[in-house]
Amino acid sequence: MRQLIAGNWKMFGRLTDVTPFAEAMRAAPAHVDLLVCPPFTLLERFATALEGGQMALGAQNCHANPQGAHTGDIAAPMLVDAGAAYVILGHSERRNDHGENNAVIRAKTESAIAAGLIPIVCVGETEGEREAGEAEHVVRSQLQHSLPPGFAGVVAYEPVWAIGTGRTPTEDDVKSMHAAIRAALAAQLGQDGAKIRILYGGSVKPGNAASLLALPEVGGALVGGASLKAEDFLAIANAAPRG
Numbered sequence: 001m002r003q004l005i006a007g008n009w010k011m012f013g014r015l016t017d018v019t020p021f022a023e024a025m026r027a028a029p030a031h032v033d034l035l036v037c038p039p040f041t042l043l044e045r046f047a048t049a050l051e052g053g054q055m056a057l058g059a060q061n062c063h064a065n066p067q068g069a070h071t072g073d074i075a076a077p078m079l080v081d082a083g084a085a086y087v088i089l090g091h092s093e094r095r096n097d098h099g100e101n102n103a104v105i106r107a108k109t110e111s112a113i114a115a116g117l118i119p120i121v122c123v124g125e126t127e128g129e130r131e132a133g134e135a136e137h138v139v140r141s142q143l144q145h146s147l148p149p150g151f152a153g154v155v156a157y158e159p160v161w162a163i164g165t166g167r168t169p170t171e172d173d174v175k176s177m178h179a180a181i182r183a184a185l186a187a188q189l190g191q192d193g194a195k196i197r198i199l200y201g202g203s204v205k206p207g208n209a210a211s212l213l214a215l216p217e218v219g220g221a222l223v224g225g226a227s228l229k230a231e232d233f234l235a236i237a238n239a240a241p242r243g
């Protein structure tokens with residue numbers, strides 16, 4: 001399966017950043033799928049700038065309803081209007097900052113799929129949960145309650161304590177968590193579970209990308225900080241295994 005290297009710009013980026021980044025991405029390697037998920041304000045500009053290139057466009061959140069009186073929110077069909085093909089859902093920053101629980105994330109995931117978007121559903125344990133030996137249990141429960149039946153999208157494993165910290169799990173920990181996620185997807189989705197790409201996210205950098213991306217059941221990366229610099233993001237894309 002081709003790997004997906006996805007950038008999550010979080011709450012960073014201005015209109016002036018779009019064209020230089022999109023132009024730099026024209027030098028991206030062809031053996032990976034590339035995605036950038038900027039803030040809402042940059043979607044339309046990015047859609048134009050990326051035309052004819054290999055990089056897809058995504059958003060970082062949507063509401064569970066397709067429209068309605070929800071001040072400050074964005075509906076999945078609006079993201080499609082703006083040119084998005086993907087949406088990140090259930091990121092730990094949304095779970096923490098906005099109190100999003102698994103039921104909310106599942107409802108958003110259903111709305112995204114109904115609008116024709118590919119959801120990237122994030123799961124991951126806190127440091128305390130890992131220390132308590134609960135990491136796999138927590139992630140299995142997030143999958144069970146966040147993914148609707150027949151889920152067809154992407155899963156991103158992001159240990160909360162590795163996000164933006166420069167710390168990453170050991171290779172063995174990534175391997176065993178990705179194997180546990182694959183098994184959980186098979187149990188929930190049957191044969192279709194094998195088709196789901198499982199991204200790793202959390203302090204992926206040019207220096208550690210090759211070793212993380214080479215691990216079994218790692219289908220790509222969800223990159224935060226390092227996706228803001230075109231050079232670093234391209235280095236991560238180039239580090240993905242070929243074939």
Ligand SMILES: O=C[C@H](O)COP(=O)(O)O
Binds near residue numbers: 008091163166202224
């Ligand atoms: O969505 C991306 C992740 O939260 C990872 O962020 P990071 O690469 O800055 O650690």
